[in-house]
Amino acid sequence: MAKTQKTVIQIQNLETRFGEALIHKKISLEVYRGEIFAIVGGSGSGKSTLLREIIMLTSPSAGSIRVFGEELRELDEARAARLQARFGVMFQQGALFSSFTVLENVALPLKEHTQLSSRFITELALHKIKLVGLPLEAACRYPRELSGGMIKRVAVARALVLDPELLFLDEPSAGLDPVSAAALDELILELRASLDLTVVLVTHDLDSLWRIADRAAFLGEKTLLGLDTVAALARSEHRLLQAYFKGPRGRTAQESAWTQK
Numbered sequence: 001m002a003k004t005q006k007t008v009i010q011i012q013n014l015e016t017r018f019g020e021a022l023i024h025k026k027i028s029l030e031v032y033r034g035e036i037f038a039i040v041g042g043s044g045s046g047k048s049t050l051l052r053e054i055i056m057l058t059s060p061s062a063g064s065i066r067v068f069g070e071e072l073r074e075l076d077e078a079r080a081a082r083l084q085a086r087f088g089v090m091f092q093q094g095a096l097f098s099s100f101t102v103l104e105n106v107a108l109p110l111k112e113h114t115q116l117s118s119r120f121i122t123e124l125a126l127h128k129i130k131l132v133g134l135p136l137e138a139a140c141r142y143p144r145e146l147s148g149g150m151i152k153r154v155a156v157a158r159a160l161v162l163d164p165e166l167l168f169l170d171e172p173s174a175g176l177d178p179v180s181a182a183a184l185d186e187l188i189l190e191l192r193a194s195l196d197l198t199v200v201l202v203t204h205d206l207d208s209l210w211r212i213a214d215r216a217a218f219l220g221e222k223t224l225l226g227l228d229t230v231a232a233l234a235r236s237e238h239r240l241l242q243a244y245f246k247g248p249r250g251r252t253a254q255e256s257a258w259t260q261k
């Protein structure tokens, strides 16, 4: 990977509480430009919450998050909106509007955030539909008429339609069969290379983690238990990382990653 080591996201001493419940403490990490960075850990370890804090859907209780050098807690509404326009986000399940066609779903952010003509919006949306490997005839279909893998591609096309620099994916391969999940991983790798993206994803999918992540943050015991390449995390002697990577699913994923390399 051509990594410049330019920091895109910097988190320092982050703490999150929901009422009395402590979710995160002392989380510090950096995400570099051009990398695919995974947030992993057991269920309830606070992965989605961390992602939501970075994209400004919720605020941490303490600590600092800087994205493109901007301290999130200091942003007024207008600057926050300008920063968010540099993000593409794909939520779990794709979150498409069922009464909209593929084209309408993909075009929606352009309609909401730009003054472009309908004709140009359609052109840009069709371009993204093609870019994610969907046939153009899929544009006039409704989400219910698509396979799970196609729905994810539509959601990726929509996340990319405003040409973001940072792409956030919350469990992109959830609900996909292994073949479709592998194809989606390939797409993420291709898009990172062709669009010069930085990608941050939350995932439970160990195969995907081995295939695409350059580095990962492992959350557990309410903090950051590991921050490294997947191979280095898998060698950690920490009990929770061992359980995660050396359990039957972890071992199969690692073996299959080695076979493919």
Ligand SMILES: Nc1ncnc2c1ncn2[C@@H]1O[C@H](COP(=O)(O)OP(=O)(O)OP(=O)(O)O)[C@@H](O)[C@H]1O
Binding pocket: 018, 023, 041, 042, 043, 044, 045, 046, 047, 048, 049, 050
């Ligand atoms: N808005 C909220 N209010 C109160 N508690 C919350 C809120 N959002 C998340 N939590 C709690 O914070 C903890 C972490 O949740 P989160 O969804 O971030 O974990 P996760 O690691 O993404 O889990 P999973 O892998 O199961 O999706 C959980 O105990 C959850 O119940």
